[in-house]
Amino acid sequence: MSFQPLSSASSRRGLVLGMLGAAVLAATACQKAPPTFASMDLTGAEYGRDFSLQDPDGRTRTLADFRGKAVMLFFGFTQCPDACPTALARAAEVRRLLGPQGARLQVIFVTIDPERDTAAVLKEYTHAFDPDFLGLRADLPGTAAVAKEFKVHYQKVPTGSSYTMDHTAFTYVLDPQGRLRLAMRHELSAQDAARDVGLLLSQAG
Numbered sequence: 001m002s003f004q005p006l007s008s009a010s011s012r013r014g015l016v017l018g019m020l021g022a023a024v025l026a027a028t029a030c031q032k033a034p035p036t037f038a039s040m041d042l043t044g045a046e047y048g049r050d051f052s053l054q055d056p057d058g059r060t061r062t063l064a065d066f067r068g069k070a071v072m073l074f075f076g077f078t079q080c081p082d083a084c085p086t087a088l089a090r091a092a093e094v095r096r097l098l099g100p101q102g103a104r105l106q107v108i109f110v111t112i113d114p115e116r117d118t119a120a121v122l123k124e125y126t127h128a129f130d131p132d133f134l135g136l137r138a139d140l141p142g143t144a145a146v147a148k149e150f151k152v153h154y155q156k157v158p159t160g161s162s163y164t165m166d167h168t169a170f171t172y173v174l175d176p177q178g179r180l181r182l183a184m185r186h187e188l189s190a191q192d193a194a195r196d197v198g199l200l201l202s203q204a205g
Helices: 008-030 083-097 099-104 119-127 140-149 190-204
Strands: 070-076 105-111 134-136 154-159 162-167 171-174 180-184
Touching: 070 083, 070 162, 070 190, 083 099, 083 105, 083 171, 083 190, 099 105, 099 190, 105 119, 105 140, 119 134, 171 190, 180 190
Parallel strands: 070 105, 105 134
Antiparallel strands: 070 171, 154 162, 171 180
């Protein structure tokens, strides 16, 4: 049996197809896989876009004030027996685990109980976890507005002569561009949380 040689046109066509295939494979190999977070990935969310709240010194703060840093944002109240101190203690550990990158993380605690959480109370409470943590507040309508913007549920629950607050226990994380990216569940470990924040910081360069 004899084999007929391929025509020069067929040879060129095969060569071109081979080169195209190799180029596609090379491009695919160079693409980085998207990061996998331990937290819930909220990238592209159309809520949690901004806030306007007062810091303990009476200054109005917005997300623009923290551009260039990742922000861990938690809604709670200073008389919270469990979820709030646990979240803030985890945030302090996250900053420690990040090492030098910890300076690029701002932790913000927004009170949902402005009737009791005065500016002085908030400052003392947040600084007990880390002097760089920031407590923010608004009046009752302002609190309701920012909670709605971040899809945070809360309600006052009577307890004898006083009350407590039921509330959403997620910690939100915004990237250095001020975009909502992650929601950390209450049970997420500090190690996983630090890894997720580190990924966001590395993306920002």
